[in-house]
Amino acid sequence: MSLHEIVFWLLSFMTIACGLGVVLSKNPVNSVLFLIATFFTLSGHYVIMNAQFIAIVNIIVYAGAIMVLFLFVIMLMNLNKDAEPQKKRLLQFIGFISGGALFLVIIAALRTVSLEGNAVDGTMDIGLIENLGMVLFRDYVLPFEISSVLFLSAMVGAMIIAKKEKVPTDSNTDHSQQIKS
């Protein structure tokens, strides 16, 4: 067993375990922490596949920015274990069966596919920033610019949606009173 294989199996086990932790843990804060751990193990996978730029961006953007946003929202709402809504046992069981069936069906479809080759050996320099920058700014300039417009619209949209309404309409306040009582 080479070093690559040992690292791969270790990281895969941790990825699956942390992914299950996201879904199964009762406390939302624990879910967020498990998801951050999942992103770190995925970055480890990217590193052993020589995709260093993607690994660093994954840590900075996902584990750094997006997960902090999630954590802020959860702590802002003050959700704890008692307020956590649970589905009925039957629906949970059906959900697990459906997800497992999806997993089994795609495995059965892909089991006979034989792709000759290796995901770890081969050229080392595709994932470097120099090479990726050349590809990004030569072949994918237009999508890059369009994604900047997408970011701008998402920012404006988020601000407009989350803005506090000055004068709430009557039906809304009635409903919130109902839920509270």
Next chain:
Amino acid sequence: MPINYYIFLSLALFAIGTIGVLTRRNAIIVFMSVELMLNAVNLLMVAFSKFHGLADAQIFVFFIMVVAAAEVAVGLSIIVMVYRKIHSVDINLLNRLKH
């Protein structure tokens, strides 16, 4: 490492994300399960980029991250607004389009 192992790993992550979407009622955890599914796709993209020796798939991963960041910003602001209106993040309470 054969590429099949990466296919099965990302498939397992995707199935876990699907189970999370189907079994949880907390809107934030449903969102996090969607993030898990996006990351499964990212892992597969990087594996195939390495497999074929082309950098294009890694650019796609970059764009998926951009779209995920925008989606999280808008989605979390929607969840905050829903919480402000009905003081809960239970997705079963959001059935008023039905009536």
